[in-house]
Amino acid sequence: MPKEQLGLFSAAIAVIAIAEIFAENGLGEAVVQAKEIDDEILSAAALFNVGFSIIVAAACLIFSAQLETFLGAPGLTPILSVALVAVLINALSYIPQSVLRRNGDFRWLAMRGLIATLVSGAVGVGLALLGFGAMSMAAQLVLFALINAVMVWWRRPWTPRPASPARALPLVRFGSKVFASRMLDYVGGRSIELFIVAALGPAALALYIMGSRIYAVLMQLISAVTIDVSMPHFSRLADDRPALVEALYKSFELTSALAFPIFVMLGALAPEITDIAFGRNGHGSEAILLPLSLLGAFRLLQYYNGTLLNAVGRPGVAMVVQGMKAIASVIVLSATYGRSLQTIVLAFSISHAVLGMVSFAFGRREVGYSLARLLKIVTPFALSAFLMFGAIWALRPYVGTLGHSLPRLVVLGAIGGAVYLASAMLFNGPALRRAIVSVGGRRVPAWIKGTAN
Incomplete structure (x- = not known):
């Protein structure tokens, strides 16, 4: 698929992401956090979502031509028109998904995501091969939303019933702060996509997407098995601060052991x-993937702050952190206007890393965890991962004779993995063992167990 087509679809997705934030309006997180909830409240919240999705989709359609002109992306309107159908369908899924998360039904949620991804992906690839271009990806998006909606309702998370919208007001009050935080998070995290297409064109956005999408998918998958799983548990411990802090330390250990080797190796x-993944069409995207990946593990750990603040009923503080991030992003993007894509991404990533450190100060003040303890947990895994990085880059020239990228990937990946495991066992074997047990649920290999004493 030409870069311009991929760039147009990516621009449409950036717009859809804003529409989704408005349509969901923070009520899903409010459902997970609420101490008591009933079918009438859930029904009222679902009606709020559907109503907002209709308003947002209509507004996007009405102003799509002006948006296309503003972004300098001719051809955006028809793609956006199809993709907006997914917003309407997703509105039916926000509250059911949150109920399933609240109830701990993560296995079904994971299965739902896998099935929706495989089926919609196969259809999208088929349409692309038939020459539908960016429209094939828009159709894939709609099909994913449809399968997702069917599967979450298949579990009958609650029994819908007539309800006054006023019943959802307690959720709306909490959700409004989450909504504001997510809007600020969008400005801080995804506004770069609209900036790139407006400043450098759809082809440049396509290159950014190729470099960032693998990272983004990994971030979503890992957060789904770590942070999303932790949120209901944190909420239940909100009134027991020592237990909450201890749960955070354990979650940090698992996430560090999992995230650092994955993102740094990426x-x-x-x-x-x-x-x-992309061949010649993606030449240059490695310079995008590299800085994003190296900071990925730190950003994933940073997300725990927002999760904790929501769990203890302080989304307003999370909003302040996101506000700082949004302001920094606007400043960085403005300062790098007219620069190369690689320069923009590097400056953007560094600003996020700095603000991530600041966010831990807010989390410590509100939750009461020890920054020294967190640093002690993270350091062995971070150091091991960067030793792995150094080994891979040092040995790359010596495997150039292998020719194709695939055998080089296998050899360098195996060497890097061995370096990471050996280093992590040396620096903190018991923590590595606990992480492996948590992830695999099986007996730890003897050669690892023997070092974890």
């Missing part, structure tokens, strides 16, 4: 990964 192998 960055170290960026040249091979982008070549295999």
